[in-house]
Every structure is written in structure tokens, then in C-alpha cells.
Amino acid sequence: MIDSVGSKSLTLIFTFVTVISMTGSAQVSPKQVSPEKIDALFSKFSSTCEPGCAVLVVKDGTPVFRKGYGVTDLRSLHAIGPETNFRLASLTKQFTATAIMLLVHDGKLKYDDHLTNVFPDFPAYGKAITIQQLLNHTSGLTDYESILEKQYPGVPDEKIPQIKDADVLELLKRQTGTKFPPGTRWDYSNSGYVVLAMVVEKKSGMSFGNFLRERIFRPLVMSHTVAYEKDKNEVANRAYGHTLTRGTWRETDQSSTSATLGDGGVYTSLDDLGKWDRALTRHTLITEQEMAPALVPPTIAHRAPLQTLDGVPAPLYGFGWFLGPYRGHRRYAHYGETVGFRTAIQRFPDDGLTVIVFANRAEVDAPTLAENVADLYLARAAK
Numbered sequence: 001m002i003d004s005v006g007s008k009s010l011t012l013i014f015t016f017v018t019v020i021s022m023t024g025s026a027q028v029s030p031k032q033v034s035p036e037k038i039d040a041l042f043s044k045f046s047s048t049c050e051p052g053c054a055v056l057v058v059k060d061g062t063p064v065f066r067k068g069y070g071v072t073d074l075r076s077l078h079a080i081g082p083e084t085n086f087r088l089a090s091l092t093k094q095f096t097a098t099a100i101m102l103l104v105h106d107g108k109l110k111y112d113d114h115l116t117n118v119f120p121d122f123p124a125y126g127k128a129i130t131i132q133q134l135l136n137h138t139s140g141l142t143d144y145e146s147i148l149e150k151q152y153p154g155v156p157d158e159k160i161p162q163i164k165d166a167d168v169l170e171l172l173k174r175q176t177g178t179k180f181p182p183g184t185r186w187d188y189s190n191s192g193y194v195v196l197a198m199v200v201e202k203k204s205g206m207s208f209g210n211f212l213r214e215r216i217f218r219p220l221v222m223s224h225t226v227a228y229e230k231d232k233n234e235v236a237n238r239a240y241g242h243t244l245t246r247g248t249w250r251e252t253d254q255s256s257t258s259a260t261l262g263d264g265g266v267y268t269s270l271d272d273l274g275k276w277d278r279a280l281t282r283h284t285l286i287t288e289q290e291m292a293p294a295l296v297p298p299t300i301a302h303r304a305p306l307q308t309l310d311g312v313p314a315p316l317y318g319f320g321w322f323l324g325p326y327r328g329h330r331r332y333a334h335y336g337e338t339v340g341f342r343t344a345i346q347r348f349p350d351d352g353l354t355v356i357v358f359a360n361r362a363e364v365d366a367p368t369l370a371e372n373v374a375d376l377y378l379a380r381a382a383k
Contacts, residue, residue, distance in 0.1 A: 033057075033376045038065055041372050045069040050249065051242040051361040052080050056270040057373060058277055060352040065373075066270055072360065073240040074249060082270040085224055086239045086358040087258075089336025091343050092227075092266040095212055096193050097135055097294060097320030099200045101286050102215050108203045111135075111293065118199050119169070125177045131199065133182050134192040135319040136298045138306065140178030141191040144168045145257060147175075160256035162230075165208065168194040168260060179309065186298065186306040186314030190263040197262025208261050209233070216285065220275050225268040227261045235267045239360040241340015252340040252362065264338055270356060277347065277354045294319035295332065326371065329378060335367045342366040346374050353377050 038055065045052040052070015056063060068080030103109040109118075115126035115134075133139040144163065152160050163171075172191060179187060197208040204211050209227035217225045224236050243252040259265070268276075279285055297316040298306055306314040316323035321332045330350050336343035342359040344366035355377075357370045 032064070033380055035065060035067075037376055038067075038373055041369060042069050045359075045361075045364075047071075048079070049074070049077060051239075052359070053361075053364065053366075053369070054080050054082065054084055054086065054270050054356075054358045055369075055373065056082070056274055056354075056356040057377070058274060058354040059377065061278065061281065063274055066274075068270075070361075072238065074242070074251065080239060080360075081237075083224070083237050084239050084358075085226075085235050085237050085267040085269045085272075086343060086360060087228070087241065087253075087264070087336075087338060087341045088266045088268060088343050089264040089338035089341055090190075091334050091336040091345055092262070092264045093193050094320035094334060094345075095216060095266055096196050096200070096262045098216060098285065099208070099211055100131065100135060100196055101290060101294065101319065103200065103203050105286055105290055109199070115195070118202055119173075122173055123176065125175075128182045129178070130182070131196075132293075133298075134189075134196050134199075135294075136186075136317055137189050137192060138183050138186055138298050139189060139192050140180045140182050140185065140187065141172060141189050141195065142175050142179060143189065144171055144191045144194065144260075147171050148256060157256050162254070162256055162259040164259050165194045165197045165261055169198045183298070184300060184306075185309055186317065187309050190257075190260070193263040194260050195262070197260075200262075212266070217272075220279050220284065222268065222272040222275050225266065225272045227265050228267050229261070229265075230259065237269065238267065239341075239358075241338070241360050241362065243340055243362040249361075255339040258339065264336060270358070273345070273356055277345075277356075280347070294321060295323060297323055326374070327378065333367070344370040346370045348374065348378070351378060351381060 042053055046069045050070050054068045057065040066082045068084060070080050072078045072080055072084055109131060111132040113131050115129040116122050129139045168191060200208050200211050209229060212227050226233055226235060228235050240251050241253040242249050295318045297318060300306055308314050321334055323332060325331055329348050332347045334345055340360060340362055342364045344357045346355045353374060355370045355373045357366045359366050
């Protein structure tokens with residue numbers, strides 16, 4: 001699972017009419033982007049018998065475009081709308097990171113706490129791994145997906161039992177070390193965020209899903225957002241993932257790694273993620289000062305930039321957010337990728353702009369589509 005971003009600040013005042021139906025359009029003032037221009041970007045996904053996409057644009061705190069294309073699944077052919085819940089995949093990481101920040105706010109955790117401070121039975125190599133390194137992908141933990149591949153060589157994914165967060169922690173306890181000394185390299189780590197979910201459970205005394213519900217989703221009235229656990233809860237208005245194979249659509253909604261929560265298990269809709277975007281802008285859950293560490297990329301000694309395992313410059317990454325600029329605009333972003341789903345959020349804080357794209361079809365390049373939508377607004381603002 002993987003990720004992309006954005007945020008905002010006011011520079012111009014616009015008059016907006018919210019697009020509130022799946023197929024509705026708004027009358028357009030000269031300063032607005034016409035809905036038809038966005039529709040053109042998503043025209044290939046508008047079939048009433050194929051999976052598709054959902055798009056939300058927020059400008060200066062107001063939803064100005066909010067629309068679905070295609071269907072939630074091939075059985076019901078139910079139209080995708082703003083209320084449709086998609087699996088976020090790695091967009092989940094921003095919620096996991098916020099859960100950790102809330103525990104820091106509560107005084108139950110520190111960013112420089114080590115893994116062995118939280119889990120005393122963790123192997124000695126955990127003494128060198130901090131909570132902050134788990135958050136910014138510099139821990140060096142072994143990928144749990146790689147461990148599973150070695151454990152089930154040649155076994156088709158559908159034959160491998162689904163692994164959960166606690167199972168991942170146990171797998172990591174059986175490892176003897178990290179891929180590199182913690183803090184010296186950057187390597188995107190789903191293992192790190194699964195471990196963070198277990199840290200939340202240990203320090204809060206609540207299940208990870210319950211913590212998200214009680215401390216994030218319920219306060220923000222994200223009523224239909226859920227950390228999905230099969231046989232424990234349900235996803236309302238659910239979209240199912242799909243893959244196009246040799247011209248035929250297959251429902252590819254779950255894999256062996258789809259039951260982990262900390263790295264990608266949250267489902268949400270445009271409507272609910274719009275509330276999350278508003279909370280980030282208004283600092284509803286944590287203060288601007290408390291959010292600041294999440295927006296600073298890691299460095300090594302003497303503030304030298306980090307490199308990846310391949311020796312190339314590491315992307316700028318904070319706590320659950322990629323921080324690299326886009327066309328000269330400051331941006332916080334993340335993207336998600338898992339079997340049958342592609343997702344992206346781009347937040348441009350200095351432009352008052354957020355673009356969210358969800359897709360329940362595997363071939364979609366959600367980050368690029370979100371950037372293409374953002375281009376329409378950034379170009380208009382520059383005029």
C-alpha cells in the first residue's frame with residue numbers, strides 16, 4: 001500500500017455553488033472551474049456497468065465539486081456517489097499517525113520512545129527504533145509482505161490466510177534485525193504503520209478500530225467511516241475493488257494483506273473525508289503546534305538529506321504525509337494502492353485547495369488524476 005497529498009490558505013475570494021448530486025452540475029461564475037472540465041478528465045469512468053471513481057474538490061473550505069462515476073460493484077450496479085465508501089489503502093496512514101499524535105497529546109507516548117519501551121518482549125533490535133522513525137519510514141523494519149512471500153513460496157495469494165496487525169507484530173518479533181540502521185535510510189514501510197496500530201492499542205487500552213472511532217471519527221461526525229474488520233463490523237454503501245483482466249472485470253476486493261488496519265484498513269466516503277479535510281484545516285483534533293512535527297521530513301546527522309535503499313534522494317515525508325511541492329505550490333499528499341482500489345488526496349495549504357480521488361478499479365492512476373484536477377484550479381488562480 002502506498003500514498004500522496006495537499007492543504008490550504010486563502011488568497012482569492014470565490015463564489016461557489018456546491019455540486020451535491022452524483023450527476024448534478026452547478027452554474028459557473030467566471031472565476032470557477034466548469035464541472036464539464038472535470039467531467040472530461042473522468043469521462044472514461046462514467047459507464048453505468050463498470051467500476052469507476054469519486055471526486056471531491058474543496059476550495060477555501062467549501063466543497064465545489066463532488067461527484068461519482070461508474071458503479072460500486074458488478075452485482076448491484078449501484079451508482080457511485082458522494083456517500084459511497086471506498087477502501088482507503090495507505091491514505092489510512094494519516095489516521096494512524098493522528099492516533100499516535102493524540103497519544104502524545106495525552107502524555108501516554110513520546111516520539112523518541114523506543115519500540116522496546118512499548119513492547120518489552122520485542123527483540124533487542126527494537127531498542128534502536130523510535131516511534132518517530134516508525135512514523136516517517138526510517139525504522140528499517142522488514143516488510144511483512146516479504147516475510148509472507150518467503151513463508152508461502154509459490155502459493156497463490158487467495159490461498160494465503162489473511163494476516164492481522166497482531167500477527168504482523170509477532171512476525172517481526174521473529175526477525176533478527178532491520179534492513180539498515182534505524183534513522184540512516186528511508187524505506188516506505190507498511191510494517192511500521194501496522195506496528196503503530198499495535199502501539200495505539202497497547203498505550204490506549206482500546207482496540208485500534210475503537211480508538212479511531214472514539215477519538216477521530218465520532219468527534220468529527222464521520223458517521224460512516226470505519227476500520228473494517230470482517231465479521232466484526234460492516235461497511236455501509238460499500239464499493240468493491242475490481243481488476244480488468246484480458247478485457248473482463250473481476251472483483252478483486254480482498255487479498256492476504258487486506259485485514260491489517262494500521263497501514264490501510266479504513267473505509268470512508270467523499271462526504272466523510274471532506275469532514276476530515278476541514279478538521280485538518282481548522283486544527284480541530286490537535287493544535288497547529290502539535291501538528292508541526294508531522295510536516296517536517298526526517299534528516300540524518302547535520303541535517304543531511306536521507307536516501308532510499310537504492311541510494312537516491314528520499315521523498316520528503318512527515319507523519320502520514322508526503323510533503324514534496326507540486327509546480328511550485330506547497331503540498332501535503334498521500335496515495336493508496338491495494339487490490340482493486342486506488343486513492344489519492346492532494347492538499348495545497350497556500351491555495352485553499354484540496355482534491356480527493358477514489359477509484360474501485362485497479363488501473364486508475366489516482367494521484368495523477370487528482371493533480372490534473374488541481375491544475376484546473378491552480379491555473380485559474382494564477383490568472
